[in-house]
Amino acid sequence: MEDNPRGRCPAAHPEDPTPCDGPPVVTVLDAKNAGVVGCAHHGARMLASMHGARVVPLPDAPQGTAIDVFKAADGIRPFPWLAGAPRTRDEQLSRAEVRARAAGLAEVVAELDQDQAPELAVPAGPVETSPRGVHSDAEQGAALLAVLAEAGVELGEHDRRIVEWLAGWEWSTVATVASWVRRAGQEPGR
Structure with missing residues (x-):
């Protein structure tokens, strides 16, 4: 490991204080095939911290090494050595956390009939004061999805990600946006 003055593999980020777990066994390639x-x-x-990256084993690596690294990266948050900052957005979470979050919201919505939408008070008219309340992200997401469905809005994959992101905001923001959708969906001629 002479390539790194700190005695670690070249893939070790300078700010990452963790030691190597053995000799180099993989190459991590970015989206343009530059690798380390x-x-x-x-x-x-490193794989967990890069968008569009892939991992390949070195020729003398034990069989299955690249798969093991890929699976390990799935549960690691990007730039894991950066501690202390809240991580709430998808790009700040591990891929496994993003899938679990999406699955959780999808399950909540799938379990709701139109009559079973959460009893969250979405204003029907102009919002004059901040809507109050504290609700889970899943409840807020389900309420927003119910209002979008009520308004006849067809959602794509990106739309669903934005609903999930918006559901993480405080209720006053979610309720106000949901109120806009509800009122726009009730406009004559819509």
Whole structure:
């Protein structure tokens, strides 16, 4: 590991204080095929931190090493050595956390009949004062999805991600946006 003055593999980020877990066994390639070799530990951490990256084993790596690194990266948040900041947006979470979040919201919506939408008071008219209340992200997302469905809005994949993102805001914001959708859907000629 002479390539790194700190005695670690080239994939170890300078700000990442963790040690290598062995010799370099993989190459992590970015979206343009520029790559760096690394131990399994730092290879996974780098893979988790890069959008559009992939991992390939070095020729002398044990069989299945790249798959193991790929699976490990799935549960690692991007730039895991950056601690202390809240991580709430999808790009700040591990891929596994993003899938779980999306699945949780989808399950809540799938379980709701139109009559079972959460009893969250979405204003029907102009919002004069901040709507009050504290609700889970899943409840807020389900309420917003119910209002969108009520207004006849067809959702694409990106739309659903934005609903999920918006559901993470405080209720006063979600309720106001949902109120706009509800009122726009009730406009004559719509």
